[in-house]
Amino acid sequence: MRKIIVIALCALLCGTSAFAxxxxxxxxxxxxxxxxFHPHILNMVAGRYxxxxxxxxxxTLDTKGKWQTMMIKEIPSIENGLAEFVEEDGVKKIKAQYELKDNLKWGDGQPITNEDVKFSWExxxxxxxxxxxxxxxxxxERIEIDPANPLKFTCYSPMRWDFNQLSRFYVIAKHLEEPVFKQHIETAGSYEKNSLYITDLTNPGLYQGPYRISxxxxxxxxxxxxxxxxxxxxxxxxxxIFKIIPDTGTLEANLLSGTIDMICRLGLTLDQALAIEKRFKEQNQAYTVLFQPGIIYEHIDLQLSNPILQDKRVRKALVYAIDRDALTQAMFExxxxxSIHLFAPIDPWYTEDPNKIVLYEYSPRKxxxxxxxxxxxxxxxxxxYKDGEKLSLQLMTTAGNKTREMVEAWLQEEWKKVGIEITIKNEPARVYxxxxxxxxxxxxxxxxxxTSAPETNPRSLLHSSSIPTEANNYAxxxxxxxxNPEVDKLIDEVDMTFEHAKRVELTSKxxxxxxxxxPVIPLxxxxxxxxxxxxxVGYEISPHQCNETNWVEYWRLQE
Structure with missing residues (x-):
């Protein structure tokens, strides 16, 4: 540790990075x-990154928000004729024709075919x-593969406007993974423990991107x-090499010592980035600090099975009691x-119209x-107190994240002012x-x-079927x-609404x-x-759910 500090100090004095x-x-x-690293199962942002x-x-979406093909030749649509409305047994559906690019291979040299696509969906x-x-x-709804062409497949989808937006349709290796899947899938909890993406992580045949895990x-x-x-x-x-440094406060020292070459967007907190940008400019360091507004929102999930929080008046009081404008100004300049809800301002579905939603101004009185x-x-x-019980709630977040811990302390004081006791219990991110x-x-x-990606149906966040339970294996x-049955109905209706203005009306409801x-306090x-x-060069922070790592093959040094 002493060596790192000395080297970092040297770099500070020299005014440029000491490491080539x-x-x-x-x-x-x-x-x-x-x-x-199983793309279907992973839940943490770092794993996806x-x-x-x-x-x-x-x-995928590129960093400008435009749809780009990755493994297919063209994205089907009604307009280009690769998708059409059909009817089966009196039910309207969408039939879309896809074709994989030529010469796609797994990391062991095996060809990627429509069989891999269908297996991934299954x-x-x-x-x-x-x-x-x-x-x-x-x-x-189903995938039909072309028996005469291993690159072609047809997808039949329910009537929903975003049938062709498949940025999270990751293709996994059938020739390796299928035997494990068949052996373990009937026992809940068994497959994710025995998948080759867990037990044989360095097998080259599991990967089809520009890199593989060694x-x-x-x-x-x-x-x-x-x-x-x-x-x-x-x-x-x-x-x-991705070097995991949970203590965000030491990332700068690791950068200046040469232990790491860069800090990705899953590293620094905003306050640290602002401070580093100021120091690096003063010291003429050979680094650039990038900032990119995104669609990630910090929030607090409220446990609605908690008897205290089952009362909507308590939930509303929690929001009125915190000055979120003061919070963001004090901590993030x-x-x-x-945030006022789950949609970001860049989302076409965003609204702050008080005639459409409930807005919560800071009001301890209310x-x-x-x-x-x-x-x-x-x-x-x-x-x-009520019936001898103290109004006490436990607040949890990820241990070691200094920004979240500061926000916790700030919230604790705000809620104390209206008589709510907040106890804090944090856990390592992996457990949490x-x-x-x-x-x-x-x-x-x-x-x-x-993350709330633009024009993404909030089904996975708000629909009652998305409540994680043992019965659904916590999916x-x-x-x-x-x-909320009415919200469930609206979410279902959004999927089948092809007119943009109508979708905006539904999402506003x-x-x-x-x-x-x-159910959630947006922060x-x-x-x-x-x-x-x-x-x-070639590195650009993505402002949405598709990471910039989708374009890693274009990262390079300027000669």
């Missing part, structure tokens, strides 16, 4: 832990596979090497605006009034996300970030356990119920940041 970056290796600092360098989807659809977002697979050590690092059979442009860097109405009276100690949040095991409040992202019933929208060497 070459195409032989790029070491990326990342603060978040990974969970799985790395996985997209190794396993590609049929298509895995994603199985009830015993704990996929966090079943919606992407439900967009397809080593993965939980809590330490993940090493990627080029996939010699990748069909696209050969990647520039001969090795990429206003760079991360407050918070106290609601708590009074709910029967919670103030005791001599300043906290509220894979167990506590995924299985909805938090007793009251869980703070973390989630779904509705940990608050919110149930969903937002009304969301803001009126408060603020996050801005992503990264620190890269000045001579690294």
């Amino acid at each position: 970056l070459s195409k032989d290796q790029l070491t990326v600092g990342i603060s978040q832990e990974f969970d799985y 790395i996985q997209e360098m190794c396993i590609r989807a049929l298509m 895995v994603g659809m199985h009830a015993n596979v704990p996929v966090p977002e079943r919606d992407i697979w439900n967009r397809i 080593e993965a050590v939980p809590g330490s690092h993940v090493t990627l090497v080029p996939n010699e059979y990748f069909w696209g442009d050969a990647p520039y860097f001969q090795r990429i 206003g760079k991360q605006p407050k 918070a106290r009034q609601l708590l009074d109405e709910a029967g919670w009276t103030t005791g001599n100690d300043g906290y509220r 996300f894979s167990e506590t949040v995924r299985k909805s095991q938090f007793p009251a409040m869980a703070m973390y970030a989630w 779904g992202n509705n940990p608050p356990r919110w149930v 969903i937002l009304y119920y969301y803001t009126e019933e408060v 603020y929208s996050r801005a992503d940041s990264a620190v890269i060497p000045n001579n690294l």
Whole structure:
């Protein structure tokens, strides 16, 4: 550690980086832990970030928000004639024809065919596979493969406007994975423990992206090497290492010491990035700090099975009691605006019209009034009580994340002002996300970030069928356990509405119920940041759910 500090000090005094970056290796600092690398199962953002360098989807969004093909030749649509409306047994559907690109291969040289595509869909659809977002697979009713052409397949989809937006349709290796799938899938919880993407992670045949995983050590690092059979442009860097550094406060020292070459957007908190940008400019360091507003929003899930939180008046009081504008100004210099619901301002479905949704201005007076109405009276100690029970709620988040811990402390003081006691219990990210949040095991409040991609149906977040339970193997992202039949109906209707204006009308109604019933407390929208060497080109932070790692083969050093 002393050596790192000395080297870092030297770099500070010299005014430029003391370490030369070459195409032989790029070491990326990342603060978040990974969970799985099975693209259907993984739940943590870090795992997805790395996985997209190794396993590609049929298509993706580029960093400008435009749809691009990855493994297919063309995205079918009604307009280009590759998709059409059909009727089967009196039910209207969409028939879409796809064709894989020529010469696609797995990392062991085996060809990628329509059989892999169909198998990938079958895995994603199985009830015993704990996929966090079943919606992407439900967009397809069945897949028919062309027996005469191994590259062609036809998808039959329910009538939904986004039938051809398949950015999370990742293709997995049937020739390796199918035997394991068949052996373990009938026992709930068995497949995800025995998948080759877990037990044989370094098998080259599991990957079809520009890189493949050669080593993965939980809590330490993940090493990627080029996939010699990748069909696209050969990647520039001969090795990429993701070094996991949970303590975000030490990322800068690791950068200046040469332990890492860059910090990806899953590294620094915004306040750290702002401070580093200021220091690096003053010191003329050979790095650039990038900022990109995104669609990730920090929020608090409310456990609706908690007797206290079952009272909507208490939930509303929690929102009125916090000054989110003051929070974002004090902690983020206003760079991360407050969130009022789950859609980001860049989303065409976003609205802040008070005639359509419920807005919560900062009002401790309204918070106290609601708590009074709910029967919670103030005791001599300043906290509220009801039938001898103290109004006390536990707030949880990821341990070691300094920004979240500061936000927790700030919220604790705000809620104390209206008589609510907040106790704090934080957990390592790996446990928190894979167990506590995924299985909805938090007793009251869980703070973390989630993504709301533009024009994405919030089914996986808000529909009652997305409540994670033991019966569905904890698939779904509705940990608050919110149930609203009208919202379920609206969500279903959005899928079948092809007219944009009508979809906006429907989603505004969903937002009304969301803001009126408060299953979640939105806090603020996050801005992503990264620190890269000045001579690294081709790297651009993605503003949406499709990571910039989808374009890693274009990262290179400026000669």
